Amino acid sequence: MRRRIFLVEGLASIVMGVVTFFFLPDTPSLSKWLKPEEARFLELEHILLRGRKTPESKRTFSWKTIRAVLTDWQLYLQALVFMSNAVPNYGLKFTMPQIIRNMGFTSSRAQLLTAP
Numbered sequence: 578m579r580r581r582i583f584l585v586e587g588l589a590s591i592v593m594g595v596v597t598f599f600f601l602p603d604t605p606s607l608s609k610w611l612k613p614e615e616a617r618f619l620e621l622e623h624i625l626l627r628g629r630k631t632p633e634s635k636r637t638f639s640w641k642t643i644r645a646v647l648t649d650w651q652l653y654l655q656a657l658v659f660m661s662n663a664v665p666n667y668g669l670k671f672t673m674p675q676i677i678r679n680m681g682f683t684s685s686r687a688q689l690l691t692a693p
Contacts, residue, residue, distance in 0.1 A: 579685050582692075 602608045605619040646652065670691075677687040 579688055582685070582688055586692075 605611055605616040605623075608616060611619070673691045674684070674687045677690050678684055682690065
């Protein structure tokens with residue numbers, strides 16, 4: 578029973594990935610459900626928020642930029658915050674089925690109860 582749960586969850590993820598790849602349009606102008614005004618609005622908003630690529634904006638490798646990123650204290654603070662959240666969550670995620678199983682439920686029932 579436990580193996581089937583993993584297969585069903587994995588199969589659902591694969592199917593959704595394939596469906597998304599084929600049916601999600603690359604740009605708002607290619608979508609069939611948006612009106613032309615809505616698609617144009619989204620494209621203009623994207624240009625406004627993300628900027629525009631011009632021939633002058635060439636990307637070059639810079640050791641100065643790498644050094645600035647590696648010495649930024651805020652980056653390490655964000656990593657610490659992420660780890661402080663992720664480690665307990667994963668610990669709970671992987672031990673919760675065993676805790677529920679010790680309460681008297683079967684293994685497959687414990688897996689189902691912790692899935693949500």
